[in-house]
Amino acid sequence: MLLELEKIKFPPEVAEKGPSGEAEYLKEGNMKGRFLGQCLDSCRWGSPYDIMYEMNSLEMTEFVKNWIEQNPDNLRFHYKELSKDFELPYIDREVCPINEEHKLRGKGLDGTIRCINEDIKRIKEGYLFTWKKFDSRSNSVRTEYSENRPFIEDEEAWEEYKNQKNKVTVLQRCGAILSDRGAVLPLAEILDRLNEVPGGHSFCKTKNCADAINKELDINRECFGHIVYDHYVLPFDGWYLAKYVQKWYEQLPKGTAPFTTPSVTDKLVKKTTTPDRVEVMKKKWNKIL
Numbered sequence: 265m266l267l268e269l270e271k272i273k274f275p276p277e278v279a280e281k282g283p284s285g286e287a288e289y290l291k292e293g294n295m296k297g298r299f300l301g302q303c304l305d306s307c308r309w310g311s312p313y314d315i316m317y318e319m320n321s322l323e324m325t326e327f328v329k330n331w332i333e334q335n336p337d338n339l340r341f342h343y344k345e346l347s348k349d350f351e352l353p354y355i356d357r358e359v360c361p362i363n364e365e366h367k368l369r370g371k372g373l374d375g376t377i378r379c380i381n382e383d384i385k386r387i388k389e390g391y392l393f394t395w396k397k398f399d400s401r402s403n404s405v406r407t408e409y410s411e412n413r414p415f416i417e418d419e420e421a422w423e424e425y426k427n428q429k430n431k432v433t434v435l436q437r438c439g440a441i442l443s444d445r446g447a448v449l450p451l452a453e454i455l456d457r458l459n460e461v462p463g464g465h466s467f468c469k470t471k472n473c474a475d476a477i478n479k480e481l482d483i484n485r486e487c488f489g490h491i492v493y494d495h496y497v498l499p500f501d502g503w504y505l506a507k508y509v510q511k512w513y514e515q516l517p518k519g520t521a522p523f524t525t526p527s528v529t530d531k532l533v534k535k536t537t538t539p540d541r542v543e544v545m546k547k548k549w550n551k552i553l
């Protein structure tokens with residue numbers, strides 16, 4: 265086999281650090297002139313059909329950006345040409361995933377087709393309860409509405425609730441994605457969709473985290489090992505992953521497809537870090553990507 269199709273041979277002091285050390289080594293100027301596939305396939309765990317990186321989706325995005333920066337005039341993604349029918353992991357569905365009765369559709373400026381049905385709720389005045397949560401079906405933060413009823417055991421409050429006749433009307437636009445085939449997908453979003461274990465994880469062992477918890481709870485103890493989303497799992501090898509990166513790159517002329525967008529970064533940061541570190545991490549990634 266040609267040397268440039270084989271796994272990269274790392275110096276022993278790098279190899280002993282495993283995939284995360286190998287990825288760092290590659291980012292230090294050691295990907296010049298190499299196929300992206302070779303680089304991606306050299307810093308991973310696993311067999312060709314079941315691989316894992318010690319990086320999350322944003323770190324994978326940064327790794328690819330680094331490779332592009334090392335090879336500005338010579339981007340060699342894969343030794344084979346990309347086949348015409350190779351596709352990005354688009355969302356494409358017939359029926360609204362939130363409510364199959366929803367039939368109205370609208371196309372956004374970015375080319376994404378969404379469900380635009382509006383659900384109407386009538387809620388007793390003074391009892392409206394709203395909260396925001398990330399909704400993967402619309403790939404956005406949705407505001408949810410419900411009625412905040414008192415406990416039935418609290419007779420006085422329950423009577424008051426029962427006697428409230430005034431109602432407020434709440435309109436909730438669905439927003440679920442039906443298809444984003446017409447949209448340009450950011451690399452971080454593509455990589456995140458490919459991840460077999462969304463938020464692939466390990467258990468926290470860092471001192472920083474323990475410090476943050478201790479500050480918040482005013483106690484002194486080790487982090488008990490909450491989940492940290494820092495792993496990336498795929499059912500194919502790094503060479504195949506390089507094809508997705510190539511397809512991402514070729515969406516727009518001159519490689520102007522975005523690495524990420526503020527909303528994708530926001531979503532992925534929230535997925536991969538503890539709440540107290542969200543703002544710090546967002547700043548970090550907005551600067552890098």
Ligand SMILES: [Zn+2]
Pocket residue numbers: 360361362363366379380381438439440
């Ligand atoms: Zn809908």
